[in-house]
Amino acid sequence: MAITTEPVAYVRGxxxxxxxxxxxxxxxxxxxxxxxxxxxxxxxLTLIALYIIYLVVPPAIRFFFLDAVxxxxxxxxxxxxxxxxxxxxxxxxxxxxFSYFVYGxxxxxxxxxxxxxxxxxxIGIAWLLWLDAPKRNxxxxxFFVIFPVVAFILLxxxxxVGLERVxxxxxxxxxxxxxxxxxxxxxxxxxxxxxxxxxxxxxPLVRLASVIFIEVVRxxxxxTVLFMANTMLPLFLPGNMSPDRLLRPLVGVAxxxxxxxxxxxxxGLQAIPKxxxxxxxxxxxxxxxxxxxxxxxxxxxxxxxxxVNTFIGLFKDTTLxxxxxxFxxxxxxxxxxxxxxxxxxxxRLTGYAFAGLFYFICCxxxxxxxxxxxxxxxxxQKR
Amino acid sequence: xxxxxxxxxxxxxxxxxxxxxxAVEMIGVHKWYGEFxxxxxxxxxxxxxxxxxxxxxxxxxxxxxxxxxxxxEEHQQGKIxxxxxxxxxxxxxxxxxxxxxxxxFQHFNLFPHLTILENxxxxxxxxxxxPKKDAEEIAMHYLTRVKIPEQANKYPGQLSGGQQQRVAxxxxxxxxxxxxxxxEPTSALDPEMVKEVLDTMVTLAEEGMTMLVVTHExxxxxxxxxxxxxxxxxxxxxxxxxxxxxxxxxxxxxxLFLSQILH
Numbered sequence: 001m002a003i004t005t006e007p008v009a010y011v012r013g014x015x016x017x018x019x020x021x022x023x024x025x026x027x028x029x030x031x032x033x034x035x036x037x038x039x040x041x042x043x044x045l046t047l048i049a050l051y052i053i054y055l056v057v058p059p060a061i062r063f064f065f066l067d068a069v070x071x072x073x074x075x076x077x078x079x080x081x082x083x084x085x086x087x088x089x090x091x092x093x094x095x096x097x098f099s100y101f102v103y104g105x106x107x108x109x110x111x112x113x114x115x116x117x118x119x120x121x122x123i124g125i126a127w128l129l130w131l132d133a134p135k136r137n138x139x140x141x142x143f144f145v146i147f148p149v150v151a152f153i154l155l156x157x158x159x160x161v162g163l164e165r166v167x168x169x170x171x172x173x174x175x176x177x178x179x180x181x182x183x184x185x186x187x188x189x190x191x192x193x194x195x196x197x198x199x200x201x202x203x204p205l206v207r208l209a210s211v212i213f214i215e216v217v218r219x220x221x222x223x224t225v226l227f228m229a230n231t232m233l234p235l236f237l238p239g240n241m242s243p244d245r246l247l248r249p250l251v252g253v254a255x256x257x258x259x260x261x262x263x264x265x266x267x268g269l270q271a272i273p274k275x276x277x278x279x280x281x282x283x284x285x286x287x288x289x290x291x292x293x294x295x296x297x298x299x300x301x302x303x304x305x306x307x308v309n310t311f312i313g314l315f316k317d318t319t320l321x322x323x324x325x326x327f328x329x330x331x332x333x334x335x336x337x338x339x340x341x342x343x344x345x346x347x348r349l350t351g352y353a354f355a356g357l358f359y360f361i362c363c364x365x366x367x368x369x370x371x372x373x374x375x376x377x378x379x380x381q382k383r
Numbered sequence: 384x385x386x387x388x389x390x391x392x393x394x395x396x397x398x399x400x401x402x403x404x405x406a407v408e409m410i411g412v413h414k415w416y417g418e419f420x421x422x423x424x425x426x427x428x429x430x431x432x433x434x435x436x437x438x439x440x441x442x443x444x445x446x447x448x449x450x451x452x453x454x455x456e457e458h459q460q461g462k463i464x465x466x467x468x469x470x471x472x473x474x475x476x477x478x479x480x481x482x483x484x485x486x487x488f489q490h491f492n493l494f495p496h497l498t499i500l501e502n503x504x505x506x507x508x509x510x511x512x513x514p515k516k517d518a519e520e521i522a523m524h525y526l527t528r529v530k531i532p533e534q535a536n537k538y539p540g541q542l543s544g545g546q547q548q549r550v551a552x553x554x555x556x557x558x559x560x561x562x563x564x565x566x567e568p569t570s571a572l573d574p575e576m577v578k579e580v581l582d583t584m585v586t587l588a589e590e591g592m593t594m595l596v597v598t599h600e601x602x603x604x605x606x607x608x609x610x611x612x613x614x615x616x617x618x619x620x621x622x623x624x625x626x627x628x629x630x631x632x633x634x635x636x637x638x639l640f641l642s643q644i645l646h
Binding site: 294 | 453455474478479481482483484485486488490491492493494495496505506509510554555558
């Protein structure tokens with residue numbers, strides 16, 4: 001065996017001073033080479049991707065911006081034959097129908113009421129979403145108690161305050177989409193939390209009821225739930241009480257979303273270690289306080305991505321209420337498509353593009369906001 | 384800073400108070416996990432101010448026994464009387480007992496989403512209905528006593544294990560408990576941090592707190608305990624004063640255990 005020349009004993013003489021990490025200064029050329037053209041396979045993929053971008057992006061830009069028609073009073077403005085060039089998106093049509101897209105058939109003279117509700121709602125949402133806002137408790141009271149009442153009175157009207165009654169069958173467009181989704185979101189989270197707690201309850205009856213509700217609602221398509229809400233809700237209610245036409249799908253959507261929400265929240269609850277429950281119990285916190293102060297804040301934080309995912313799904317699923325005759329945004333777009341004043345080859349595409357843009361902006365906003373919240377909460381408690 | 388260690392501090396412990404009030408009484412307690420008989424006929428009477436160390440091999444039921452005292456585990460047979468109140472299924476009564484019985488866990492179980500100060504004030508504010516200001520004052524008092532007042536606004540994840548365990552002790556003390564239970568409080572700590580936690584516990588013992596401590600720290604047992612209990616297979620095998628227990632173990636199982644942990 002070779003005799004080792006390394007000394008066996010060692011004692012450090014001088015400590016090693018702290019040094020900065022090696023510099024990684026590299027230009028964009030190096031970045032491109034490393035990330036896009038590092039191998040033959042990557043080079044091929046990069047070229048294919050560039051070709052696809054070339055195929056898709058320039059025509060899209062041309063259609064939606066360069067060739068688009070921005071002004072005009074009727075279909076003549078958007079017809080290639082009358083304009084004398086190739087015609088892209090007909091934004092003039094969206095402009096002309098914009099107020100219908102927003103309010104539906106809500107009476108012209110009463111639309112200021114909707115505007116007020118939009119403004120009040122925006123204030124409430126901003127108040128709640130802005131995490132450093134002053135008096136957020138008051139904001140929550142405003143948004144969850146005062147705002148719904150005021151909004152209901154304003155939108156529906158009430159003879160008591162001298163506002164003409166506007167039947168919900170006249171509501172439409174973005175108004176209905178927002179009403180259905182905000183009610184759905186606001187109801188589904190607390191209901192979902194209760195169902196999730198119920199499903200983990202030690203009381204067999206509560207557990208059974210929660211499981212049955214979740215599994216039944218989740219196991220059925222939303223369309224079915226909507227139809228059932230539409231036709232069966234009146235049957236459950238006593239006598240000649242007939243729930244409002246808009247209320248029925250509203251209930252359906254909220255219940256549907258809460259079943260999904262319950263499972264998302266349950267995932268969060270399962271991630272909380274047993275020690276947290278024991279720590280809380282050993283301090284004498286009762287069940288509800290323990291849940292509210294210790295368990296749920298942690299569990300909900302873990303499942304923010306899942307919750308927002310459900311919200312976004314719910315927001316887009318509201319388009320299905322058109323199936324039971326509610327005029328949501330998509331439905332109002334579809335209605336205008338058959339309007340002969342604006343019948344052109346590009347109207348349909350433009351209308352759906354507008355609706356798509358609206359949904360994208362809302363959903364992307366939710367997604368970005370939730371990411372910001374996650375980052376902020378993560379910074380608050382470095383583990 | 385001249386800090387006495389858990390081992391070299393002179394034993395200046397208060398004698399057990401003369402009026403022999405019973406803090407905890409367990410009478411013929413049995414418990415099963417399914418078919419497994421974890422606790423077998425446990426009889427134990429803890430006097431107020433008494434400090435009891437429970438040791439034994441893992442799986443001997445020592446943790447389960449003290450967890451029964453604040454009903455984190457349910458016993459199926461026998462009686463447990465804490466501070467004059469019998470533990471039954473009455474949830475309200477259980478919460479009342481838990482308020483007065485502090486517990487320190489092996490894994491600290493601090494609430495990671497709350498600051499150190501909030502961890503300490505949460506229960507006083509919500510359970511004792513104390514005004515926030517008073518609760519914070521008390522919390523700072525106890526945080527100072529466990530020697531980490533400067534960490535009050537940090538989150539548990541930013542503290543070392545030893546610091547977290549001291550916060551856990553302070554958190555319990557904020558409820559001014561009558562009895563403190565320690566479930567292997569130093570087992571999850573780095574060797575260098577064990578001492579700081581033991582020191583805190585010694586101080587607590589010197590002040591006359593009724594303590595039940597599950598631990599393998601025999602130095603602590605020698606110095607602080609009035610009685611040492613040795614458990615095996617769900618039973619109390621031997622119980623004696625620390626002097627007698629370590630010098631003169633009677634039961635074969637105790638001798639074997641001690642020979643393995645004391646070298």
